[in-house]
Amino acid sequence: MVDDELYREIILEHYHHPRYKGALPDANLTAEGMNPLCGDELTLYLKTDGDRIVEARFEGRGCSISQASASMLTEAVQGLTLEQAKALQERVKAMLTGAPHEPFDEDDDLSALEGVKNYPVRIKCALLAWTTLEEILKR
């Protein structure tokens, strides 16, 4: 098998069956992300009630890593407070950039993204959704 560490089963599974893909017309927080190097595009939609995310969705076109990562993100932030989402975003970013962070449990889908850090060119792909979330949370 090629690139086991990168193309983890769970990544391919999210890529082919993205969890929350599609527009969210009543979203109150939206941001667009783009990776100018490879042309990957992503729109992230959040619908919040107070400071809680009640629904998250994404639309986009890109490689398996960027799309799987976006799918995992939308799944992981459903129901989180904005503060919790911010903490999660920082934790994933630290994992992908090799900074100190609290590791994810093996049965957490997000742990599958860790292998990406060994493929420097692909880190940006995995980060796209998370930097787009960062944009939203900065506001």
Next chain:
Amino acid sequence: MTVETQTSYDVQTIRADFPILQRRVGGNRLIYLDNAATSQKPRQVIDALVHYYENTNANVHRGLHTLAEEATEAYESARMKVAHFIGAEPESVVFTRNTTEAINLVAYAWGLANLKAGDVIVLSEMEHHSNIVPWQLVARITGAKLRYVPFTPEGELDMDALERALQQEPKLVAITHVSNVLGTINPVEEITRKAHAVGAKVLIDGAQAVPHKPVDVARIDCDFYAFSGHKMLAPTGIGALYARRELLEEMPPFMGGGSMIRRVTHEYSTWADIPTKFEAGTPNIADGIAFGAAVDYLQRIGIESVQQHEQQLTAEALRLLEAEEDIVIYGPRDPKRRCGLVSFNFKHVHPHDVAQVLNQRGIAIRAGHHCCQLIMRRLDVTATARVSFYLYNTIEEVHAFWKALDDVRKVFGKYGGR
């Protein structure tokens, strides 16, 4: 496989000149199919760099000592080789960093002096960003307007649309000779003739043409022709602009500094003769000299032979990919209408993933928008995969690439790759 290539030179002998082709990547012998991005360099070019730094390193066009004389002689002799390679006189060839800088030189030096509000610049939708963005910048300053000629579904320039654009009497038509995504060879002689008939100047982006096919700027009759050394066996950081002599003489300088002046007073300066007028400061002497060595290398083999060899590799790649139901090919199907590259996509796999999987076999291909977002938009994709060949690639490498596509299917296949 029984396909044989009929190449007038011995490819294995050529390969022995390229040290990097011995490299292994992930345990596999490197198969380098990213030549449209940059070519590999033969020993002869690397030696020219080393020889210059070890024996004749000195600044050019100044100094009376032996080394300065030798360096100047080598640099100017390289200019002559590069000029003759495209059918030009050396005075008409300005050394630049690359094609991008050559086009920017024309945009700023010629464009700012000759374009005014409302003037039309005609480009095509198959241009590389380097032949779009400089014109957008200059259009913003001058108020000139950009008009884009689309390409047909077959990936050829829409000549009817070009004719319509020419009716607006543009000041400039700037078109690529060969598309770095579609591989299309544009009819630059016909385009130039028609553009001149309405009084437009013509710039040809030759970055993907000069390395791969015979180019004669006198025959094309264009006003400007830009190309890069690094895609034709020379080092990075050296390229060239051909411009019609009278235009170079009329145009104001692009950058000011040493070398490019005749006399400097407190208030004003006068300019050196062409092409020095456009080469401010200490030029890229070593890479310029190595550019000359690269041209020597290509001329020894014969650029026609290189083109013929690449055409066979391209025909084989097209034949193999066309038979694959899960693959889409972009650009003209006739290998004679294109240069040695093929862009393609798996219907269900992103090109980055294709490139990543092939890399595990030591196969280097390009995936991305190739600095051609207008093409991507027209093809309705965000990126494509691309294989691009050069004189040292073999038919066996084309086959190895094709077989490795099965690895892509193994990773992604069960989810609908095939």
